[in-house]
Amino acid sequence: MIALPEPAWFVGCGNMAGAMVDGWRKAGADLSGVTVIRPSGTPVEGVRTVTAYPAGDKPVFVMLGFKPQKLDEVVPSLAPLVGSNCIVVSLLAGVSAETLRARFPSARFVVRAMPNLAVSERLGVTGLHAVEDDLEARELVEGLMSALGLAPWFETEAELGALGAVAAAGPAYVARFAAAMAAGGEALGLPADLSRQIADKTLVGTAALAAKGESMESIARRVASPRGTTEQGLRVLDASDGLQPLVDRMLEAAVRRGRELAEEAARHG
Numbered sequence: 001m002i003a004l005p006e007p008a009w010f011v012g013c014g015n016m017a018g019a020m021v022d023g024w025r026k027a028g029a030d031l032s033g034v035t036v037i038r039p040s041g042t043p044v045e046g047v048r049t050v051t052a053y054p055a056g057d058k059p060v061f062v063m064l065g066f067k068p069q070k071l072d073e074v075v076p077s078l079a080p081l082v083g084s085n086c087i088v089v090s091l092l093a094g095v096s097a098e099t100l101r102a103r104f105p106s107a108r109f110v111v112r113a114m115p116n117l118a119v120s121e122r123l124g125v126t127g128l129h130a131v132e133d134d135l136e137a138r139e140l141v142e143g144l145m146s147a148l149g150l151a152p153w154f155e156t157e158a159e160l161g162a163l164g165a166v167a168a169a170g171p172a173y174v175a176r177f178a179a180a181m182a183a184g185g186e187a188l189g190l191p192a193d194l195s196r197q198i199a200d201k202t203l204v205g206t207a208a209l210a211a212k213g214e215s216m217e218s219i220a221r222r223v224a225s226p227r228g229t230t231e232q233g234l235r236v237l238d239a240s241d242g243l244q245p246l247v248d249r250m251l252e253a254a255v256r257r258g259r260e261l262a263e264e265a266a267r268h269g
C-alpha cells in the first residue's frame with residue numbers, strides 16, 4: 001500500500017496539490033498522516049486541513065503547493081520547522097533546486113516535482129529533479145509520484161523546464177486546441193453546445209486510442225486516406241507555417257516565463 005510518510009505537511013493545496021491528493025486517494029494511499037496547511041482552511045477531501053502549522057511533531061515530508069510568488073511569505077515561518085529528517089518536495093514552477101536548498105538549509109533532501117493536472121486520474125506526468133544523492137528519499141518520492149502516472153527523473157533543470165512546458169502546461173494547450181475545434185465546428189454550422197461535445201469526445205476518443213499504445217503517427221495515418229478530406233486538413237497543419245512553428249513559439253514562451261520565475265525566486269533568496 002502507498003503511504004505518505006508521517007507527519008506529512010502539504011503547505012498550500014489548491015488545484016495542483018489537490019489533484020495529487022485525489023490521485024493518491026484513488027490509488028488507495030494512506031493519507032492519515034497528512035495535514036494540509038492553507039490560509040483559507042478550505043477543506044480538502046480525505047485529509048486534515050488546518051490554517052496554521054501544527055504544534056508538536058515536526059514534519060518528515062513537506063510538499064510545497066503554493067504559487068512561486070508566495071515563497072518569501074512562506075519560508076520565514078516554515079523553514080525553521082524543516083529539520084534534517086525532512087524531505088521537501090516542491091511543486092513550484094521555475095524555482096530551482098539551488099534556491100530551494102538555500103531556503104531550506106536543514107532539509108534532508110530537496111526535490112522538484114513538476115506534475116500535471118491529470119495526476120487526479122492517475123494519468124499524470126510528473127517530472128522529477130534532485131541534485132542530492134539520497135537513494136532512499138529518491139525511491140520514496142518516485143514511488144509516490146509513480147502512483148499518479150509517469151514520473152521520470154531529469155538530470156538538469158533545463159530538461160525539467162522543457163517537461164513543464166510540454167506536460168505541466170500541456171492540458172491547457174490540448175484544451176485550447178479542442179476549444180478551437182469546437183469553435184471551428186460552430187463556424188461550419190454546428191450548434192455551439194453540440195460542437196463542443198463533439199470536439200471534447202473527439203479528444204477523449206483519440207486519447208483512448210493513444211492510451212492503448214497506438215502512436216500519434218499511426219492514428220493520423222489511419223484517419224487520413226490518400227487524397228481524402230483529412231489529408232487536405234493535415235496539409236494545412238503540416239505546412240512550414242502551420243502547427244509546428246506555432247507550438248514551438250508557445251513552448252518557448254512558457255520556458256521563458258519559467259526562467260523569469262527562477263530568476264525572481266533566486267533574487268529574493
Ligand SMILES: NC(=O)c1ccc[n+]([C@@H]2O[C@H](COP(=O)([O-])OP(=O)(O)OC[C@H]3O[C@@H](n4cnc5c(N)ncnc54)[C@H](OP(=O)(O)O)[C@@H]3O)[C@@H](O)[C@H]2O)c1
Pocket residue numbers: 011012013014015016017018037038039040041042064065066067068070073074091092093094114115116117168169
Ligand atoms: N496548476 C498546474 O497545472 C500546475 C502544474 C505544475 C506545477 N504547478 C505549481 O503548483 C503550485 C500551485 O499551483 P496551483 O495551480 O495549485 O495554485 P492554486 O490553485 O492557486 O493553489 C495555491 C495554494 O496555495 C495556498 N497558499 C496561498 N498562500 C499561502 C501561504 N502563505 N501559505 C500556505 N499556503 C498558501 C492556497 O491556499 P488558500 O486556497 O487557502 O488561499 C492554495 O491552497 C504552483 O507553484 C505552480 O507553479 C501547478
